[in-house]
Amino acid sequence: MALAGNANVGKSALFNQLTGLNQIIGNWPGKTVERAEGTLHFAGYRINILDLPGIYSLSTFSMEEIVARDYIAIERPDVIVNVVDASALERNLYFTLQLLELEAPIVMALNQVDYAARKGVKIQTEELSRSLGIPIVETVAISGTGVNELLSTVVEVAEGKIPLNPLKVRYGREVEENIERLERTVKEMLPGICQQYPARWIAIKLLERDDNIAEKVRAEENGATLLALADVIIEQIEQLHGEPSPVVMASERYAIASSIARNVTNVVTPPQVTLADKLSSVTTHKIVGYPILVGVVALMFTVVFVAGDFLIGLLESLFEETLIPAITGILAQALSETAVELINKGLLSGVVAGVTVALPYIVPFYIVLALLEDSGYLPRAAFLMDHFLHKIGLHGKAFIPLLLGYGCSVPACVGCRVMETDRERFLAGFVLVLIPCAARTVVILGLVGRYVGIHAALALYLFDLVLVFVLGRLAFKVFPGEPVGLIMEMPPYRMPSSKNVLKKSWGRTKEFIYVAFPIIIVGSLTLEFLRLSGLIWPIVNSMAPLLTGWLGLPLLTGVPIIFGILRKELTLILLTELAGTVELSRVLSPIQMIVFALVAMIYVPCVATIGALAREFGWKRAVAVSILDVLLALFLGGVAYRFLLLLA
Amino acid sequence: MEVQNRTAKLSEMATELNCSVGELTRALEFAIDEGLVERSDGTLTLTDKGRMQLQEHRERYIHDRHGHGLGFTGRLTKILEGTVRDWRTHWRAKHGFDDSSVDDFYRGIRNLEGHVEDTQNLTSLQQGEKGVVVFAFGGRGLVRRLAEMGLTPGTEVTVVRSAPLRGPIEVSVRGVFLALGYGVASKVFVTRVGRGG
Numbered sequence: 001m002a003l004a005g006n007a008n009v010g011k012s013a014l015f016n017q018l019t020g021l022n023q024i025i026g027n028w029p030g031k032t033v034e035r036a037e038g039t040l041h042f043a044g045y046r047i048n049i050l051d052l053p054g055i056y057s058l059s060t061f062s063m064e065e066i067v068a069r070d071y072i073a074i075e076r077p078d079v080i081v082n083v084v085d086a087s088a089l090e091r092n093l094y095f096t097l098q099l100l101e102l103e104a105p106i107v108m109a110l111n112q113v114d115y116a117a118r119k120g121v122k123i124q125t126e127e128l129s130r131s132l133g134i135p136i137v138e139t140v141a142i143s144g145t146g147v148n149e150l151l152s153t154v155v156e157v158a159e160g161k162i163p164l165n166p167l168k169v170r171y172g173r174e175v176e177e178n179i180e181r182l183e184r185t186v187k188e189m190l191p192g193i194c195q196q197y198p199a200r201w202i203a204i205k206l207l208e209r210d211d212n213i214a215e216k217v218r219a220e221e222n223g224a225t226l227l228a229l230a231d232v233i234i235e236q237i238e239q240l241h242g243e244p245s246p247v248v249m250a251s252e253r254y255a256i257a258s259s260i261a262r263n264v265t266n267v268v269t270p271p272q273v274t275l276a277d278k279l280s281s282v283t284t285h286k287i288v289g290y291p292i293l294v295g296v297v298a299l300m301f302t303v304v305f306v307a308g309d310f311l312i313g314l315l316e317s318l319f320e321e322t323l324i325p326a327i328t329g330i331l332a333q334a335l336s337e338t339a340v341e342l343i344n345k346g347l348l349s350g351v352v353a354g355v356t357v358a359l360p361y362i363v364p365f366y367i368v369l370a371l372l373e374d375s376g377y378l379p380r381a382a383f384l385m386d387h388f389l390h391k392i393g394l395h396g397k398a399f400i401p402l403l404l405g406y407g408c409s410v411p412a413c414v415g416c417r418v419m420e421t422d423r424e425r426f427l428a429g430f431v432l433v434l435i436p437c438a439a440r441t442v443v444i445l446g447l448v449g450r451y452v453g454i455h456a457a458l459a460l461y462l463f464d465l466v467l468v469f470v471l472g473r474l475a476f477k478v479f480p481g482e483p484v485g486l487i488m489e490m491p492p493y494r495m496p497s498s499k500n501v502l503k504k505s506w507g508r509t510k511e512f513i514y515v516a517f518p519i520i521i522v523g524s525l526t527l528e529f530l531r532l533s534g535l536i537w538p539i540v541n542s543m544a545p546l547l548t549g550w551l552g553l554p555l556l557t558g559v560p561i562i563f564g565i566l567r568k569e570l571t572l573i574l575l576t577e578l579a580g581t582v583e584l585s586r587v588l589s590p591i592q593m594i595v596f597a598l599v600a601m602i603y604v605p606c607v608a609t610i611g612a613l614a615r616e617f618g619w620k621r622a623v624a625v626s627i628l629d630v631l632l633a634l635f636l637g638g639v640a641y642r643f644l645l646l647l648a
Numbered sequence: 649m650e651v652q653n654r655t656a657k658l659s660e661m662a663t664e665l666n667c668s669v670g671e672l673t674r675a676l677e678f679a680i681d682e683g684l685v686e687r688s689d690g691t692l693t694l695t696d697k698g699r700m701q702l703q704e705h706r707e708r709y710i711h712d713r714h715g716h717g718l719g720f721t722g723r724l725t726k727i728l729e730g731t732v733r734d735w736r737t738h739w740r741a742k743h744g745f746d747d748s749s750v751d752d753f754y755r756g757i758r759n760l761e762g763h764v765e766d767t768q769n770l771t772s773l774q775q776g777e778k779g780v781v782v783f784a785f786g787g788r789g790l791v792r793r794l795a796e797m798g799l800t801p802g803t804e805v806t807v808v809r810s811a812p813l814r815g816p817i818e819v820s821v822r823g824v825f826l827a828l829g830y831g832v833a834s835k836v837f838v839t840r841v842g843r844g845g
Contacts, residue, residue, distance in 0.1 A: 056796055056797060057796040059792070059796060061789065061792075061793055061796075087823075088822075088823050088824045089823070090798075090822045090823055091798055091822050091823065091824045094796075094798070209788075238752075238755060239755070241759070242755050242756055242758060242759025242760075243752075243755070243756060243759075243783065243801060244752045244755075244788065244791060244792070246788075246791075246792045246795065247784075247791060247792065247795040247800060247801070250792070250795035250796055250800055251795065251800040251801060251802070254798060254800055254803075254822070258822070281809070284809060284818065286815075379827065382827070383815075383816050383818065383827050384815070386815060386816045386827075386829055386830075387813055387814060387815040387816070387830065390829070390831070395829055396816060396827070396829070484790075485790065485828070485829040485831045485832035486816055486827060486828065486829030486832060487793055487794065487797055487826065487827075487828055487829070487832055488826065488827045489797075489824060489825065489826055489827075490818055490825040490826065490827050491825075492825075
């Protein structure tokens, strides 16, 4: 069973209701599109449920749309549940009509009927069911109302007990004639492709200038002839209507959706301005909106850091006082001392670092993010930030991954998926690894902030923002392609449900662990091995000219910088250890501290981030970004050193 | 001149153009002399030359309002551009629209009903005002996405709010609220419907 529908209709709430904790969140093979699956036992059946991405159309604008339509057409789930928002019926029906055109077995879940009722809208469900020819169940996913009925209906459809008589979507007369003509030709000439997709659907897609289908048709025998015919028909349609063919098709489909929706919608009370509407006005207000945004972000960070610090304290004592001694004790009885040390410092400390340093910040971050998402605030933030983000070739939605970058670059890289195109995603990813994450903040504040002064620390932050801006603009010029404008739905404000928030956060935390931990552990083991075998010293010595000559840093900073590749906090921690003192001002001059922090801030992203970059954008790009950042850090570090010397 | 796909009496036309029948007749005689209008069987119709002139007029109008805007910088860039001779190259080189987008544009304005002067950018609508979408002039992907989100020709759009300094505008269309970036919204052309309420 697959859940399909627009974004913001309560699809994931329904998914959570159905699957509870039996969820697996991963990716579609080979693609950066989230795939959420779960199972449920009902009426003696084991139902596999797949939550398809929230999409508005089955065209080819985004990977999400292609993944969804290929899944529906080729893998043929037994039943598709089309989750529809009752308060936005016309727009949702546009998608329903597209599902019907794919000739899939559909049951509609008419969701958020409670919200629609509050807005004074009542849908005649019986009539709608008749018009569309599919069974409809009213649901309120957040509370679980109607879910059982939905499941029984789904089972009955799968068993064949409810005959489906789906509406055959008919367009305006001459468009319809053209579709049928092309459909006949498809059936005649390309019987092979008709095994995968319905012939009529192929005809419609070709007339919509769908690139993906055109490619598939071209690859078949007789494909080129068919495409030529399609082109002729497209030309006719465009001449007649004066609009591009895809627009004609969309218009007609909307006309059908509109008339169906109007037929079954009763406005019981006239729409009133609700609290949610007023809140929306205030939070996007041209003057008041921005301070509110700053306030929300500040609150977010405060919560995350306070919760994070608290968790770190808890976990550190847990590990250091209880777990690690216990584990090393057990191991010491079986293995040699060096082996134990290797495992201790390498494996265990890697795990400890991941757990005590990364997770305490990430988990609260995810929770706060889910709250902001579910409440509907994020689109408002994107609305306010859109104009500024245009300067670096991104649009409002990029605000989210960039904001995430202040916590940790790993979820921020995944967060780049909100951008629609590859180019936008990579641009956002490239920019966000330069943003100081929590780890780098620890270094800046702990070193420069503490010993040089808060002004210097703030100056570093500011410099970083400038750097992000400048590099963003450069990257924008360098990467070919058209920047995409913002087209984003503004969903109404809603109370987030705690169940949903927790489930989402847990799912994402799990994913973070799967991505980051293996890499951290491997990196940690490698470094520990280098240290124990003594190989670390030749490496550090080879860095000497760069380190002392160009950057003006003492040689002992070499090890922290290398280990910083594993986790950025280690730069500060190891520096303190190696210096043998907590009074770092005895070891480094203020200028050296600033240079050190600057380099730590910009040079190679931590291994977990490189892993995330590789997963989202491919290894080539991940390596390219890492190398670029190292070179940039070295360059800026050296320049800063000389510049600061001049100032002093 | 206006093009509506129906025949009208001279008196009707005069009322709509807000002039006297006498003035209208004189203008039409002039148009006939110029070869823009022809007379046959007592009815006057646009010639091909007339149609082309209309097309150019519309193109120029949209170019001046959309490509350059009405402010000072807009006028300045327009003056610097000079007279455009080859429109297609101009659209491609100076405004970044590829050939297929320009084709779509030409087709759109050819089939436009009513005055091109009645159309305006979505961005020029004030908060609370309504408009009906006429067409969208931009890259094919953008036009298509707008259509899929509900902004098809003939659809009514209400401006809910606009952000400052060329920020995005929020519109209500088909019962849903959409935020459109300024660049996106400026590519959507509407005719105003009258104050919202």
